[in-house]
Amino acid sequence: MTRPELGGLYAITPEMIDTSGLVTMTQQALTGGARLVQYRNKTAGTALRLEQAYSLAHLCRKFGVPFIVNDYLDLAVEVGADGVHVGRDDASVAEARRRLGKGKIIGVSCYNRLELAVEAERDGADYVAFGAFFDSPTKPGAAAAPMDLLDHARRKLHVAVVAIGGITSDNAGELISRGANAVAVSSALFATGYIRSAAENFSRLFQPNPTADCLFPDHSSV
Ligand SMILES: Cc1ncc(COP(=O)(O)OP(=O)(O)O)c(N)n1
Ligand SMILES: Cc1nc(C(=O)O)sc1CCOP(=O)(O)O
Ligand SMILES: [Mg+2]
Numbered sequence: 001m002t003r004p005e006l007g008g009l010y011a012i013t014p015e016m017i018d019t020s021g022l023v024t025m026t027q028q029a030l031t032g033g034a035r036l037v038q039y040r041n042k043t044a045g046t047a048l049r050l051e052q053a054y055s056l057a058h059l060c061r062k063f064g065v066p067f068i069v070n071d072y073l074d075l076a077v078e079v080g081a082d083g084v085h086v087g088r089d090d091a092s093v094a095e096a097r098r099r100l101g102k103g104k105i106i107g108v109s110c111y112n113r114l115e116l117a118v119e120a121e122r123d124g125a126d127y128v129a130f131g132a133f134f135d136s137p138t139k140p141g142a143a144a145a146p147m148d149l150l151d152h153a154r155r156k157l158h159v160a161v162v163a164i165g166g167i168t169s170d171n172a173g174e175l176i177s178r179g180a181n182a183v184a185v186s187s188a189l190f191a192t193g194y195i196r197s198a199a200e201n202f203s204r205l206f207q208p209n210p211t212a213d214c215l216f217p218d219h220s221s222v
Contacts (some may be wrong), residue, residue: 002181005066006105006127006160008035009202012070012138012186013056015041017048023055025195030063032199034189036182038085040070053079066105073099083107083126093123107162112145114152121159128157129184132165133175137187139165147178154179169201176205 011034016022026037039056041049053069057079060067068083069076073091076084076099083105084096091099096106107127108120117128130149132142142165153161163172163180168188175183185202192198 002158002160003105003126006036006162007181008206009033009189009199010036010038010162010182010184011189011199012038012040012164012184014138014186014190015043017044019048019052019055022052023059025190026056027059028195029189029199030059030065032196033203034065034199035203036066036068038068038070038184039081040085040186042071049075050078053081057081068105068107076100085109085129093120093125097124111143112149114149114156117153117157117159117161121157125159127160127162127182128153129162129164131163131184133163134166134168134171136164136166137191147174150175150178150180169198169205172202172205 011026011029013022013026037056037060039053041052053075057067066082068085069081070085071090073084073096084100085107086096087109093106093108105126107129108125110116110120110128110130112130120128130145130153132139133145133147136142150161150163160181161179162182162184163175164184167183167185172183183202189195189198
């Protein structure tokens, strides 16, 4: 079943060594309405990763927003994260569930493959992620995912669907209207000089639009 907290703007943190800068930038994203945060750092050493993950876990707790650790299951357990995100080179869903326990969030990368999502859902994932929908500055070599994958996913799956890869506030609308519950964004949030307002722009896309309802009233239930 789709967990209600797994929707909206999903902020993927950038790689940086300055922990206080990272916390400040993430705080701006949260103030602008980010509903999930993922700590993603592929290059930091163990001590820095631990320091950053603890700091971000603490920050997210203050905002009441789930904090997810990318790749590192041990780190997620150690800092009391709300969940972990795993891909093809990472822990299995079963292992993540065993280590984290019931109630924690397990997200799984499914790239452009619906069958991986069906398997992840069956194994107990809480959300599945598809991408890359657009060229990603963060992951330039990512395989491309077609938009209609979201239409198929919406019909076939019951868990939350996350879209990722080169998403901006200009191209996110179509992903959301095709059924993405959340959009995972790094560069179009953190590589801007206006993180808070970028986050607000994304967050607005998830709010019901009263003007559109007024122009096009929904009589489907009448
Ligand atoms: C929300 C979300 N979706 C996809 C990914 C990519 O995970 P993965 O394929 O394991 O690649 P890395 O991020 O580990 O390089 C993600 N992290 N988050
Ligand atoms: C971490 C990651 N995974 C992807 C996938 O397609 O699986 S794309 C991606 C990078 C997302 O960052 P940006 O918003 O800067 O494109
Ligand atoms: Mg990974």
